[in-house]
Amino acid sequence: MKKRYAVCGVSNRAIGMFIGPMLKTFSAHAELVGLLDIDPRRQEVCKSKYPELADVKEYGPDDFAQMVSETKPDVIIVTGRDDTHAPYIIKALEHDLDVMTEKPMATTGSDARKIMDAEAKSKGKVIVTFNxxxxxxxxxxxxxxxxxxxxxxxxxxxxxxxxxxxxxxxxxxxxxxxxxxxxxxxxxxxxxxxxxxxxxxxxxxxxxxxxxxxxxGPEGELNPEKVDGRHCSTCEVRRDCAYDARWNTRSKTMSVKDDHLGTVQTEKAAYSTYRPDACIFDSEIxxxxxxxxxxxxxxxxxxxxxxxxxxxxxxxxxxxxxxxxxxxxxxxxxxxxxxxxxxxxxxxxxxxxxxxxxxxxxxxxxxxxxxxxxxxxxxxxxxxxxxxxxxxxxxxxxxxxxxxxxxxxxxxxxxxxxxxxxxxxxxxxxxxxx
The missing domain is CATH 3.30.360.10 (Dihydrodipicolinate Reductase; domain 2)
Known part of the structure; x- marks a missing residue:
C-alpha cells in the first residue's frame, strides 16, 4: 500500500533528493499529496520540473494543520531551512505522523530535546536522513x-x-x-x-x-573592500576577489552550488528576498x-x-x-x-x-x-x-x-x-x- 507524503520546505534538496525519486523510482510505494513553503515561487519551480504534480495542493508556512487535515499524509518530509526543522517535526509528531527530516534535525540542543520529548508522547517516529x-x-x-x-x-x-x-x-x-x-x-x-x-x-x-x-567576514584577509550588502553577480570589485576568480572566468556568471535553490538567483529571478550570492565578507556573518x-x-x-x-x-x-x-x-x-x-x-x-x-x-x-x-x-x-x-x-x-x-x-x-x-x-x- 502506498504511503502518503507531504513536504515542508520545497527546497532544491527536497526536489532532487525526495520528490524526484518518489515520482520516478518509488511511485509504487509513495504518493506526494502536499507542498508547504514560505515562498509560492518554490512550489512553482517544483511543479514546472514535474508537471505531474500540477494537482498537488500547496500551503503556506502557517497552514500545517490545514494541510494535514486536507491531504491526510502518513509521513512529513522536512527539508526547509535548518531553523524550520524543529517546529514542523514537533507539529507532525503532535499529529501522530512519522517524520523524515534532513540533517540537522534541529539547530539547538534545546529543540532536539523538545523533539525527543514529543516523539516519546507520539505514535509517530523520526528518521534523520544521514546519508x-x-x-x-x-x-x-x-x-x-x-x-x-x-x-x-x-x-x-x-x-x-x-x-x-x-x-x-x-x-x-x-x-x-x-x-x-x-x-x-x-x-x-x-x-x-x-x-x-x-x-x-x-x-x-x-x-x-x-x-x-x-x-x-569583514576582517577576512582577502576582502577586496570593506563594504556591506554586495552580491557576487553584481559586485563592482568581483574581479579583485580571489574566491570568485578561482572558480569563475570574466565571461561567466556565478554558479554557486546551493542545496536549497540550485544555481544562483539573480535579482530578476529571486526567490522572495533570498539570494544565495551574498558577499562572503559581510559584517553580518x-x-x-x-x-x-x-x-x-x-x-x-x-x-x-x-x-x-x-x-x-x-x-x-x-x-x-x-x-x-x-x-x-x-x-x-x-x-x-x-x-x-x-x-x-x-x-x-x-x-x-x-x-x-x-x-x-x-x-x-x-x-x-x-x-x-x-x-x-x-x-x-x-x-x-x-x-x-x-x-x-x-x-x-x-x-x-x-x-x-x-x-x-x-x-x-x-x-x-x-x-x-x-x-x-x-x-x-x-x-x-x-
Missing part, C-alpha cells in the same frame, strides 16, 4: 569495527577539509547566520559527529574546542569557519576533530585506533575540483601485530559517495532485511550529533568544556569545569 552513513567506504568501516578488527575503539582522528568553492558557498547563504543554521559546527559537522558516533557505537559525553572566523575539538565518549574513546572551510581541496583524513589495530582512509572529494591527481579511496587496516592490508571497496554511482540511492531504498521500501546492523538514524542520533556541534561552539565562546547533558538538557546535568 554519509550509506557511503560504501563508511559502511565498510562500520562492518570492520563490528567484526572486531581493531578491538575496543580508543581514539579517532578526523580532519575534514572544505574547499574554497564549497566553503565559500556557506558564507553566501543563510547558513552564515547562527540563528538560521546553528553555525557550521551543527549544519555541517553534525554529519561528521554522527558518523563517528555510529562507527564506534559510543555516546559523546563532553567537548572542549577552539574556533575562529579566519577567512570570511556571525559563525566560525575553523574548528578544532576534542570529544570524550562514554565507552572511553577520544575524538580529535578539525574542520576548515577554506582549503585548496576537499576531502577528509580518518584514523580509528583500537586495542587490536588501526583503520586509516583518505578521501579527496569531487576530484574535478582537486588541483592534482587523486587516487581511488581505499581503506588501510593495520593489525596491532602483523602486516598492513589495503581494502578496495566497490564504489557506487549516486550522491554522497553512492550513499543517497541506498538511503532512499531504506526510506521508501523499508530497511534492508539482509543488513545485519542498524543504519537509519533516529531522533537520539540526530540529537547527539547536534548536541556535539552546539557543545563545540559553546566551548569556543565560553572557553570551557561543555557536557552533552547540559546541551541536551538531561535532568540533573552539571556544567563541566576546567
Amino acid at each position: 554519509y552513513r550509506y557511503s560504501p567506504i563508511h559502511t565498510k568501516i562500520k562492518e570492520m569495527v563490528l567484526e572486531g578488527k581493531i578491538g575496543r575503539v580508543t581514539s579517532v582522528d578526523l580532519n575534514w577539509y572544505i574547499d574554497t568553492y564549497h566553503g565559500a558557498s556557506y558564507f553566501k547563504r543563510w547558513n552564515r547566520i547562527r540563528e538560521n543554521s546553528g553555525g557550521l559546527s551543527i549544519h555541517k559537522s553534525s554529519h561528521h559527529f554522527d558518523l563517528v558516533n555510529w562507527w564506534i557505537d559510543q555516546t559523546p559525553v563532553d567537548v572542549f574546542a577552539f574556533g575562529a572566523l579566519n577567512y570570511y 556571525n559563525i566560525e569557519d575553523t574548528y578544532t575539538a576534542t570529544v570524550r565518549y562514554d565507552g572511553g574513546a577520544l575524538l580529535s576533530y578539525s574542520v576548515n572551510f577554506s582549503v585548496p581541496y576537499e576531502g577528509y583524513r580518518l584514523a580509528i585506533n583500537g586495542t587490536k589495530g588501526r583503520i586509516e582512509t583518505v578521501e579527496y572529494h569531487i576530484p574535478n575540483r582537486v588541483p592534482f591527481p587523486t587516487p581511488v579511496q581505499t581503506i588501510d587496516y593495520f593489525p596491532l601485530f602483523g602486516s598492513k592490508e589495503t581494502i578496495h571497496v566497490v564504489h557506487r554511482e549516486g550522491g554522497h559517495g553512492g550513499g543517497d540511492p541506498v538511503l532512499l531504498e531504506d526510506l521508501f521500501l523499508g530497511a534492508d532485511p539482509n543488513r545485519t546492523y542498524d543504519i537509519l538514524s533516529g531522533s537520539r542520533d540526530g540529537a547527539y550529533s547536534i548536541g556535539t556541534g552546539e557543545a563545540v561552539w559553546r566551548s569556543v565562546k565560553e572557553n570551557r568544556p561543555i557536557t552533552l547533558d547540559e546541551v541536551l538538557q538531561v535532568k540533573d546535568s552539571v556544567p563541566a569545569t576546567v
Whole structure:
C-alpha cells in the first residue's frame, strides 16, 4: 500500500533528493499529496520540473494543520531551512505522523530535546536522513569495527577539509547566520559527529574546542573592500576577489552550488528576498569557519576533530585506533575540483601485530559517495532485511550529533568544556569545569 507524503520546505534538496525519486523510482510505494513553503515561487519551480504534480495542493508556512487535515499524509518530509526543522517535526509528531527530516534535525540542543520529548508522547517516529552513513567506504568501516578488527575503539582522528568553492558557498547563504543554521559546527559537522558516533557505537559525553572566523567576514584577509550588502553577480570589485576568480572566468556568471535553490538567483529571478550570492565578507556573518575539538565518549574513546572551510581541496583524513589495530582512509572529494591527481579511496587496516592490508571497496554511482540511492531504498521500501546492523538514524542520533556541534561552539565562546547533558538538557546535568 502506498504511503502518503507531504513536504515542508520545497527546497532544491527536497526536489532532487525526495520528490524526484518518489515520482520516478518509488511511485509504487509513495504518493506526494502536499507542498508547504514560505515562498509560492518554490512550489512553482517544483511543479514546472514535474508537471505531474500540477494537482498537488500547496500551503503556506502557517497552514500545517490545514494541510494535514486536507491531504491526510502518513509521513512529513522536512527539508526547509535548518531553523524550520524543529517546529514542523514537533507539529507532525503532535499529529501522530512519522517524520523524515534532513540533517540537522534541529539547530539547538534545546529543540532536539523538545523533539525527543514529543516523539516519546507520539505514535509517530523520526528518521534523520544521514546519508554519509550509506557511503560504501563508511559502511565498510562500520562492518570492520563490528567484526572486531581493531578491538575496543580508543581514539579517532578526523580532519575534514572544505574547499574554497564549497566553503565559500556557506558564507553566501543563510547558513552564515547562527540563528538560521546553528553555525557550521551543527549544519555541517553534525554529519561528521554522527558518523563517528555510529562507527564506534559510543555516546559523546563532553567537548572542549577552539574556533575562529579566519577567512570570511569583514576582517577576512582577502576582502577586496570593506563594504556591506554586495552580491557576487553584481559586485563592482568581483574581479579583485580571489574566491570568485578561482572558480569563475570574466565571461561567466556565478554558479554557486546551493542545496536549497540550485544555481544562483539573480535579482530578476529571486526567490522572495533570498539570494544565495551574498558577499562572503559581510559584517553580518556571525559563525566560525575553523574548528578544532576534542570529544570524550562514554565507552572511553577520544575524538580529535578539525574542520576548515577554506582549503585548496576537499576531502577528509580518518584514523580509528583500537586495542587490536588501526583503520586509516583518505578521501579527496569531487576530484574535478582537486588541483592534482587523486587516487581511488581505499581503506588501510593495520593489525596491532602483523602486516598492513589495503581494502578496495566497490564504489557506487549516486550522491554522497553512492550513499543517497541506498538511503532512499531504506526510506521508501523499508530497511534492508539482509543488513545485519542498524543504519537509519533516529531522533537520539540526530540529537547527539547536534548536541556535539552546539557543545563545540559553546566551548569556543565560553572557553570551557561543555557536557552533552547540559546541551541536551538531561535532568540533573552539571556544567563541566576546567
